[in-house]
Amino acid sequence: MFKELADEQLVELAVRDDPEAFGEIVRRWERKIFALCFGMLGREDEARDAAQEAFINAYRSISRFRGDAKVSSWLHRIAVNQCLTVKRRQKSRAEEYLGDEDEAESRMFVASPTGSPKNIAEKGERLKLVRQAVGALPQELREVIVMKEFEEMTFQEIADTLELPLSTVKSRLYTALKQLKMRLERLPVEIV
């Protein structure tokens, strides 16, 4: 019933107290929002919780949704804000996460079943450093590169979602890739 409707129509129905319409919005965007949260936070559990909170916040504030913005922009903005909130909390209790880092990485290493133990270890180390390098980027650069690489959005889609000029999006992405290259060059292992 809802599959033929556009996002904006679904939002209208959800505002009129139709939770099923909002369920359809969640089904459409859950993978992308989850990817965005994963790219922004770097951890599965945190990404899952952040995405869940983002959808809950979206549902709570659906009556305040302005029709002049796209639903995708609105959801992305809520998700990015949620990720920033999580990051702030992480900073405030940074000590707790120091012990968890290695555990999270070890889970990531096991995910690759092929290759020698040495290669697996090197790959794991590389992925860990990439994650840290992405996480160290400024927020406005990080969200652009995550939307590009994790959500595979075009420059124009990113510009629409973030409500930015196309040139600004390209500039930010270029800067993000350059900064990432500089950080990754410090790696002891070969990047590619």
Next chain:
Amino acid sequence: MTQDKNKKAECGYAGQALDFVYDEMAADATAAFGGHLAACTNCADEVSSLSASSLAVQEWRSEAFDPLATPRFTIPVVTEKRASFLAGILGLFRQPLYAASAAGLLLASAVGIYILVNAGAARPNVERAAVSASPAAATPAPSIETPKPAIPDDDVEEVLAAKEDKTENPVAAERRARTRMIKRDKPLRQSNDDTHSGTVATNEPGAKTVPEDLFGEVPETRDRSLRLTDLFAEGEED
């Protein structure tokens, strides 16, 4: 450094490396830029640098994120349905925090209602008793002041004699005199005291008076009774 900038400025493809890396160029523009890369080392370096970063992030995504299943997100929906009063009360007990306070509130309400009901029930009973009092069904409420039975003159003399006689117990003498009086079935005399004349005092305000004639009492004219206290007073004067 300045030389590099000049070279980039001279290159007509400056700024297109990003579009090329992400394949967001038109087909003919992509082919033209590909041909230019073979001749322009600056653009080739730029593409290599951007690609390396991009591929590193893509590898991270493909290894860490792509294998993950999309979590099932559940949104708690609050419906505006109005719950019944009983359901609301029961709902309070489902909240562990409110359970104790709700129970206390209910208990206090129950006690309050019990007190109110009892207080309301007691008052009408009094009025009902006062209204329904009729001469036929007169069962006087417990009187506050009950007139003491009068003692005949000869019995008084006997009591006084017993009092003078220190050997006999005055209380026993009085009891004996009263017993004799009952045996003789002599009618009781009524007191001259105004508070006792013709009425029975009750604790009910405005209760109807009951004439003593109903109980076959002696007429007022023969009332010559004495109080024990008067007798004792006389004895002391003597």
